[in-house]
Amino acid sequence: MSNLLLEMQGIAKYFPGVIANDDVNLKLHEGEVLALLGENGAGKTTLMNILYGIYKPDKGKILVDGQEVSIGSTSDSRKYRIGMIHQHFMLVDVHTVVENIILGLKPQQGRTLSIAESAKKIQEIGKKYRLDVDPYAYIYQLPVGLQQRVEIIKAIFVGAKILIMDEPTAVLAPQEANELFEFARNFKKQGNSIIFITHKLGEVMAIADRIEVLRDGRVVGEVRKEDAAEDGLAQMMVGRKVVLDKKPEPAKMGPTILNVKNLSVKGDRGNVALDKTSFEIKAGEIFGVAGVSGNGQEELAQTIYGLRKAVSGSIKINGQEIVNKSPLFSMNHGVAYIPEDRQKTGLVLGMSVQENLMLKGYCKPPFSRDGVLNLDKMAETSRKLVEEDSIKTPSISTKVKNLSGGNQQKIVISREIQEEPSLLIAAQPTRGLDIGAAEYVHKTFFQERSKGKAILLISTDLNEILSLSDTIGVLYGGKLLKIMPREDADIQKIGLLMAGIREE
Numbered sequence: 001m002s003n004l005l006l007e008m009q010g011i012a013k014y015f016p017g018v019i020a021n022d023d024v025n026l027k028l029h030e031g032e033v034l035a036l037l038g039e040n041g042a043g044k045t046t047l048m049n050i051l052y053g054i055y056k057p058d059k060g061k062i063l064v065d066g067q068e069v070s071i072g073s074t075s076d077s078r079k080y081r082i083g084m085i086h087q088h089f090m091l092v093d094v095h096t097v098v099e100n101i102i103l104g105l106k107p108q109q110g111r112t113l114s115i116a117e118s119a120k121k122i123q124e125i126g127k128k129y130r131l132d133v134d135p136y137a138y139i140y141q142l143p144v145g146l147q148q149r150v151e152i153i154k155a156i157f158v159g160a161k162i163l164i165m166d167e168p169t170a171v172l173a174p175q176e177a178n179e180l181f182e183f184a185r186n187f188k189k190q191g192n193s194i195i196f197i198t199h200k201l202g203e204v205m206a207i208a209d210r211i212e213v214l215r216d217g218r219v220v221g222e223v224r225k226e227d228a229a230e231d232g233l234a235q236m237m238v239g240r241k242v243v244l245d246k247k248p249e250p251a252k253m254g255p256t257i258l259n260v261k262n263l264s265v266k267g268d269r270g271n272v273a274l275d276k277t278s279f280e281i282k283a284g285e286i287f288g289v290a291g292v293s294g295n296g297q298e299e300l301a302q303t304i305y306g307l308r309k310a311v312s313g314s315i316k317i318n319g320q321e322i323v324n325k326s327p328l329f330s331m332n333h334g335v336a337y338i339p340e341d342r343q344k345t346g347l348v349l350g351m352s353v354q355e356n357l358m359l360k361g362y363c364k365p366p367f368s369r370d371g372v373l374n375l376d377k378m379a380e381t382s383r384k385l386v387e388e389d390s391i392k393t394p395s396i397s398t399k400v401k402n403l404s405g406g407n408q409q410k411i412v413i414s415r416e417i418q419e420e421p422s423l424l425i426a427a428q429p430t431r432g433l434d435i436g437a438a439e440y441v442h443k444t445f446f447q448e449r450s451k452g453k454a455i456l457l458i459s460t461d462l463n464e465i466l467s468l469s470d471t472i473g474v475l476y477g478g479k480l481l482k483i484m485p486r487e488d489a490d491i492q493k494i495g496l497l498m499a500g501i502r503e504e
Contacts, residue, residue: 003030004066005193006051006082006162011060013046015402017394020046021057022217028162033184033194035208035225037201037237039434040406041392043217044197045087048164051195052084053077083155084164087197087405088343089147093140097133098122101154118157125153129183141269143294145176152183163187166197167405172460176292181207199237199434201230213237238436250470254283257334257422257454258304263313263323265299265478273299275478276313281423281454281471286445288457288469290494296478297458298340301427304456305337306330318422331360334422338412338429340458342405346412349401353393354382356400357415381418389414390440406437413444424448427458442468462491476500 006028013021021043028034038044049055051062053071061068064080071077077084091100098119107113119135126132131149139147148168155163165184169177184194184207198204204211204225211228213221213236221236258281267273273296281287291297302308304315306327315323317333327337339345347356358378361367366377382396391410393403400408409429416424426445430438445455445468459465465472466489473483474497481497 005030007063008051009061011047011050011057013050013055014058019217024219026212028193028195030193031188031191032209033188033196033207035204035211036195036197036214037204037211037233038214039237039436041404042214044214045166048084048166048195048197052082052164078158081159081161083160085148085151085155085166085168087166089151091139091147091150094138096136096138097150098135100139100150101157121157122153125156129186130179131183145172145293161192164195169200169203201233204233205230215239234435253285254452256280257283257318259316261314263303263315264311265303265308266311267299273478277480279473279480279483281456283452283454284449285470286449286455286457286468288459288465288472289475290462290465290472290498291475292498293460295475297475301337301425301458304425305335336416336419336421336424338416338426340427340431342408342412347400347408350399352397352399353386353411354379354396356411357382357385360415360419385414385418406433409433409437410440413441417448421453423454423456425456428460430464462494474498
């Protein structure tokens with residue numbers, strides 16, 4: 001075994017009504033990738049936020065190179081060469097890559113921070129680790145995969161030897177995930193170490209040297225990769241047997257719900273995001289859109305929902321034209337939307353669970369009448385939804401920012417579905433979710449499908465597309481290169497289309 005680089009002993013962290021970490025021990029060796037597994041809410045991110053200096057532990061201690069240290073801020077963590085790539089990026093959209101990377105850094109004595117020198121160093125890091133990105137590009141111009149590169153470069157820029165990666169592949173296409181794994185292997189070969197938070201068991205088997213499993217804030221198991229099996233890890237994580245990718249009998253499809261014809265849309269930079277895109281979705285059908293992030297998926301969802309204007313084309317819901325109408329118009333005509341970024345556009349983080357569950361229904365009976373809110377009915381319905389959808393929260397008054405990502409996503413889905421939509425748009429619905437939460441999402445979609453709902457599923461997870469969809473379309477460069485029934489699709493065929501390679 002290589003040298004012990006880092007140790008956390010007896011770590012405990014408490015929040016009001018929640019024990020996030022309870023007597024947790026963790027060891028990390030030089031040149032090692034340690035996978036930290038667990039459901040959302042198991043305490044993984046809290047534990048790593050303690051190591052990175054965002055939270056202070058209520059109990060326990062941290063040792064670096066055998067010496068006890070105090071990490072009370074992110075500046076302290078950088079001093080001990082610890083960097084963290086968060087699941088939700090800590091970047092300023094209106095600043096450039098280089099401005100984000102040097103933001104908050106102190107210049108060396110007698111020198112000022114040079115934009116040009118910093119940009120050159122960014123390019124050198126990019127070349128060394130295959131993390132190329134334009135230093136002068138604005139963050140809002142970059143797809144999420146490149147934004148993640150910026151976060152990694154930001155950590156390496158200040159000399160991190162220990163990288164904490166929180167659900168790093170959640171925003172990546174399969175090819176991009178493979179590139180990230182190559183980076184991880186290269187990084188650890190040079191004596192560095194990685195703590196890899198993930199819920200994807202295939203990734204654990206591909207990249208980890210050792211695996212530690214958390215459940216309900218406690219360590220429930222530790223195993224070396226060669227001694228691990230996916231089904232055993234899943235059961236350890238959730239505490240029960242988990243069944244994923246179990247598809248029910250094909251539903252009988254009804255009339256056309258969504259009809260998109262010759263839709264053209266521009267992106268934020270004036271580029272062509274969608275180019276004469278046409279497809280339809282019937283009642284009782286899940287239409288999966290596969291593609292590498294940044295090929296028009298986000299613009300497609302936003303345009304159908306009314307958040308983005310189309311240049312030309314038609315969008316009809318149940319025969320009603322909704323193109324270039326408002327989101328309220330789309331909502332009133334049966335469209336619901338699960339956005340890809342639950343924190344930025346799906347929730348109001350400073351509001352309570354109840355307020356977020358009621359964001360759409362509060363203005364209609366039975367929750368209001370003649371402009372007067374029925375708070376008792378809102379609370380009753382919110383408690384019912386929390387129970388039915390297994391949302392883990394101390395109370396319906398808890399602010400959603402204090403919940404795990406999986407429980408935040410359950411709130412978004414629960415709110416949208418209770419509106420009884422004809423069409424449910426789901427953009428990256430399981431991004432960053434553990435297998436238990438993903439199982440809930442998939443089960444919910446199948447239930448809605450069986451009720452005759454049309455579902456537009458947009459996902460960069462090919463396994464999700466293949467296991468849920470009745471029909472699959474592959475989006476590349478704003479064009480649907482091919483639409484095929486699920487029976488005719490496989491990962492290799494879709495992968496080639498995602499790279500822009502059409503079949504002969």
